[in-house]
Amino acid sequence: MSYRAVIDQTVYRFSTLAELMAKATPQRSGDELAGIAADGPIERLAAQMALADLPLRAFLEQQLIDGEHDDVSELIARQHDPDAFSPVASLTVGAFREWLLSSSVGQTELEAVTYGLTPEMVAAVSKIMRVKDLIAVAAKRRVVTRFRNTLGLPGRLSLRNQPNHPTDDSFGIALSAVDGLMMGSGDAVIGVNPATDGLADYMRIVTLLDDLRQRLSIPTQTCCLGHVSVALRAMEKRAPVDLVFQSVAGSQKANDGFGVSLEMLREAQDAALSLNRGTIGRNVMYFETGQGSALSSDGHFSVDQQTMEARAYAVARAFDPFMVNTVVGFIGPEYLFNGKQIIRAGLEDHFCGKLLGLPMGVDVCYTNHCDADQEDMDTLLTLLCAAGVNFVITVPGADDIMLNYQSLSHHDGIFARETLGLRPAPEFEAWMVDVGLADEAGRLRDHMPPALIEAMRTSADAAA
Structure with missing residues (x-):
């Protein structure tokens, strides 16, 4: 399965979910060192656009690291609660961002979906959020x-x-x-x-x-x-x-x-x-x-x-x-x-x-x-x-x-x-x-x- 976005009639394609996630990440030297970062801001924007259109369910259908050979992937799969996921199950990554920022979503709603979310889902939505978005959502969520x-x-x-x-x-x-x-x-x-x-x-x-x-x-x-x-x-x-x-x-x-x-x-x-x-x-x-x-x-x-x-x-x-x-x-x-x-x-x-x-x-x-x-x-x-x-x-x-x-x-x-x-x-x-x-x-x-x-x-x- 591949992912694509179009900017100024140029088609950008990403062959795997891991590649899409890496190239949608705001610039950082570690990903550049690993050789997986976007080539520049235009490719990064294209990856973010493609990521925003991706259904959250995609992260349940594909593992970035094979769980048969990785204890952490297997743990992530075991932690996932389908009932807790149901309030956001129909959303794309972009729509999930809007849901998180909605004034109707607060501590109660965020606490309820905690174990419906996988690390890959929250990492994905963070990649299309500005600094103020990260602050606004985190400020709603208390963990005592x-x-x-x-x-x-x-x-x-x-x-x-x-x-x-x-x-x-x-x-x-x-x-x-x-x-x-x-x-x-x-x-x-x-x-x-x-x-x-x-x-x-x-x-x-x-x-x-x-x-x-x-x-x-x-x-x-x-x-x-x-x-x-x-x-x-x-x-x-x-x-x-x-x-x-x-x-x-x-x-x-x-x-x-x-x-x-x-x-x-x-x-x-x-x-x-x-x-x-x-x-x-x-x-x-x-x-x-x-x-x-x-x-x-x-x-x-x-x-x-x-x-x-x-x-x-x-x-x-x-x-x-x-x-x-x-x-x-x-x-x-x-x-x-x-x-x-x-x-x-x-x-x-x-x-x-x-x-x-x-x-x-x-x-x-x-x-x-x-x-x-x-x-x-x-x-x-x-x-x-x-x-x-x-x-x-x-x-x-x-x-x-x-x-x-x-x-x-x-x-x-x-x-x-x-x-x-x-x-x-x-x-x-x-x-x-x-x-x-x-x-x-x-x-x-x-x-x-x-x-x-x-x-x-x-x-x-x-x-x-």
């Missing part, structure tokens, strides 16, 4: 999760406090965590990317973070972002593991590159649930994704990187995660060349994840060899807040000294909350008020009580 506090409520913006350290020094981690807490960062999670991935360091880090949390009575959750296999060994030893982390991708071949399978993830979820550490909820998984990961591991099967990213969300939603974030600019300019591509990709990922029912956050970031800067990050942060993002990641000074990339600073989180009228998770906000970090309206105090400063210093020292 709970562990020790509540993420995703309207009018709220949570922050992941990321106290990484280049040598995993305990005092360095604790001090950086306290630095973030003093600026209101940490309600999403206090999460450390370890410099090493051994069991001893993993257990030391989760114990350190849990000790700090308990000493300050913080209603939040902690995480060491080590490999899931290490987390499993730590949980066997009854380490204080709140959230289990893993990077995932949109094909089993790409997940093999991460050293992970669906069975391993299910085992980890069961182990974390058995620890019963959540106080108000049982969402225990934390997933990270990013456009380009499947291409970098040669697991993309000539499917464009944005569609492969959406397929990773099928993996994530199978495990009822507490949080999911796309590390949007982390892989580098080979996949997202500049600030414009990063901004677009971050909004696409957030949109697709929300439509598929995920509690989406974004690491608003870029590598130092990318054609981007902090003003691009300011733009993406502000647009994501308009779109109702569940959380973003913040680090001291916007510079991650272990991963060597640029993210958002804790001060950027303060900007977003104070300027855009957003508040932390309610339980965390109540704690901030109770200890004197914030006033009754939830605003950070200009001057913290000396007793609180001393308590935080003491807690960091003791936890380390």
Whole structure:
């Protein structure tokens, strides 16, 4: 089966659905690197026109990656609910866009079709949407999760406090965590990317973070972002593991590159649930994704990187995660060349994840060899807040000294909350008020009580 569109009497043909999807994708360097991108804006427009006329049902009739040889494709097929699909079953991709933007479609309608949608469907419609469309639809869709506090409520913006350290020094981690807490960062999670991935360091880090949390009575959750296999060994030893982390991708071949399978993830979820550490909820998984990961591991099967990213969300939603974030600019300019591509990709990922029912956050970031800067990050942060993002990641000074990339600073989180009228998770906000970090309206105090400063210093020292 082929697909076609006509522009100025020139006929453009696309021989496969994968080719049509790739050439309809807004420009990005990763697809150009893979040799699957449109030749230019005219061919891209033709592909978008052909894609807009494609029935949504086409994605149920054709698999972009053969499910007989790919666990993720098989999972996508199993997840599809025909009854949930019925409200949009007669629509084309273009008509689906109009349905999503309709004022009669809100949270109830979007929630109802969640499992009727496949990743390929939401990736397809995103390719014919402008930035404002991605924002408008995502802002309608809330996904709420709970562990020790509540993420995703309207009018709220949570922050992941990321106290990484280049040598995993305990005092360095604790001090950086306290630095973030003093600026209101940490309600999403206090999460450390370890410099090493051994069991001893993993257990030391989760114990350190849990000790700090308990000493300050913080209603939040902690995480060491080590490999899931290490987390499993730590949980066997009854380490204080709140959230289990893993990077995932949109094909089993790409997940093999991460050293992970669906069975391993299910085992980890069961182990974390058995620890019963959540106080108000049982969402225990934390997933990270990013456009380009499947291409970098040669697991993309000539499917464009944005569609492969959406397929990773099928993996994530199978495990009822507490949080999911796309590390949007982390892989580098080979996949997202500049600030414009990063901004677009971050909004696409957030949109697709929300439509598929995920509690989406974004690491608003870029590598130092990318054609981007902090003003691009300011733009993406502000647009994501308009779109109702569940959380973003913040680090001291916007510079991650272990991963060597640029993210958002804790001060950027303060900007977003104070300027855009957003508040932390309610339980965390109540704690901030109770200890004197914030006033009754939830605003950070200009001057913290000396007793609180001393308590935080003491807690960091003791936890380390």
